[in-house]
Amino acid sequence: MRRLPFLLLLAFLAPLAAPAQPIELNVDAGEAARKLLHAKLRIPAGWKYATGLETRGGGDEITFETVSLTTLVDSPVQMGVELKKVNIPNSTGLRHTLNLASENAFALETPADFDKTYARMVEETTALFGANHYRHYDWLLTLSNQVAHFGLEHHESSDDRTAEDVIRDETARKWVAGLMAHEFVHSWNGKYRRPAGLATPNYEVPMRGELLWVYEGLTTYLGELLPWRSGFWTADEFRDELAWTAAQMVQHVGRTWRPLSDTAVAAQVLYGSPQAGGAWRRSVDFYPEGTLIWLDVDMTIRGLTGGKRSLDDFCRAFYGGTSGRPELKPYTFDDIVSALNGVAANDWRAFLNKRLSSLDPAPPLGGIEASGWRLVYSDKPNVAMEASMKANKFADFAASLGFAVRENASIIDVIPDSPAARAGVTAGAKIVAVNGKRYSPEEMADVLKASAANSAPIELILESGVYFSTRKIDYHGGLRYPHLERVEGKPDLLAILGRPLAKK
Secondary structure: OOOOOEEEEHHHOHHHOEEOOOOOOOOOHHHHHHOEEEOEEEOOOOOEEEEOOOEEOOOOEEEEOOEEHHHHHOOEEEEEOEEEEEEOOOOOOOEEEEEEEEOOHHHHOOOOOHHHHHHHHHHHHHHHHOOOOOOEEEEEEEEOOOOOOEEEEOOOEEEEEEOOOOOOOHHHHHHOHHHHHHHHHOOOEOOOEEEOOOOOOOOOOOOOOOOHHHHOHHHHHHHHHHHHHOOOOOHHHHHHHHHHHHHHHHHOHHHHOOOHHHHHHOHHHHOOOOOOOHHHHOOOOOOHHHHHHHHHHHHHHHHHOOOOOOHHHHHHHHHOOOOOOOOOEEEOHHHHHHHHHHHOOOOHHHHHHHHHHOOOOOOOOHHHHHOOEEEEEEOOOOHHHHHHHHHHOEEEEOOOOOEEEEOOOEEEEEOOOOHHHHOOOOOOOEEEEEOOEEOOHHHHHHHHHHHOOOOOOEEEEEEEOOEEEEEEEOOOOOOOEEEEEEOOOOOOHHHHHOOOOOOO
8 A cells, every 4th residue: 555645734733732721712813813822743653744833752742832823824744654854055044944755765866966956046035035034944845646736835834745756857856946936935925925915814804815916926927037046947948938928828818808907806716717718717817927017027127227126126125124033014005016116216006007907918028028038939849838738747739729638638728719719629528539540649749730731621520528529620820839039139138137146
């Protein structure tokens, strides 16, 4: 029997914890969240654990430091038989640890320079913000094909779950740095500084997500920039990631009726919405489109100041301050505008509101264009797309035919008014054959490659329940993958953007 790592949120332990003082049922919920608790946890014999909380004791019983219910809820525990701790050397004087857990010991094997590569991420992130608002930081990275894959931020740790072979596979190991950087950035942007609408006084007050384009959008931008500055990604790989983001936002044609701001306030609905219909309904676009907006902010600051200032200065001013224990400093839209004006005088309120309320069919590509690049398409594969398709087991033909396909050959979504949509192809249908041959991603790629010199339509045989149908797609554009192309005569500001901040 394979042994699964057992991951448990301490929030579930709270009812079993012995409170420092009894919590009466009629006490104010906000006061209850601040009550101090003494928590203990018994784990199976022989198991190991990791957490962002301070602990004492050993064996099969762990005693946690006395903390508020809020801190307890914010502090997951990772447990398992196979758990490896990798301490990350750094100059902050604070402990940073990558905790790896899996069913199998071989999944925890790390290359000789593994700690040094993440040391660069710690140094670059610290140099960006200028301070650390935690006592120590733990990545709780679970490597398993038996659990859901995601990342969840906490102030002094993050719960990160991905595939079993991610560390052993060189390509996967490179790209998972984006997840690690994203959740790490959240310690500053999300935990230390948090939108006022998300900084509720207790768990009974509904959250308001109108500033998620900052909370998640800026984090997404920095979570892609830091792996480049830290040496995980090359400049080409960063640009391919950015190009794919831009292309996906071009494909989300629902932007003509749903502004980005609405995707933020509807987050609780959009997180669980099906992928089918996503191009028209839009999804949690405050993540990827937030990247485009914050790149635009960055390039605008550089332009206004003649290259003397950048978004780095905003990050240090807004998220920096004095290093110390975890604390929470809520902010509003006005605070963002004020902080940006402190870096470079501009009508930032109008700048941001225009992008948040826009119903323009084109996404905000001003940052890419101002950086000396432009979005183009070619038959050369996009390396960021390839890595994601391999990891998530799908094939993306959205830029050509207008749809993406799961590993089981079912169509995920169809972009309205795309060649596939005009031919009557619908989400959920399973592709049985393409041009008379059994479907495979490789066969579809070959057919697309030949389409540029072929006047005949691409013929698909589709299966929908008990029904079969034939659809003929009038497409002759060949393979199309998004990339960034240099604009002649403009300085390459992306090259400047990617320069490391930390001293070597």
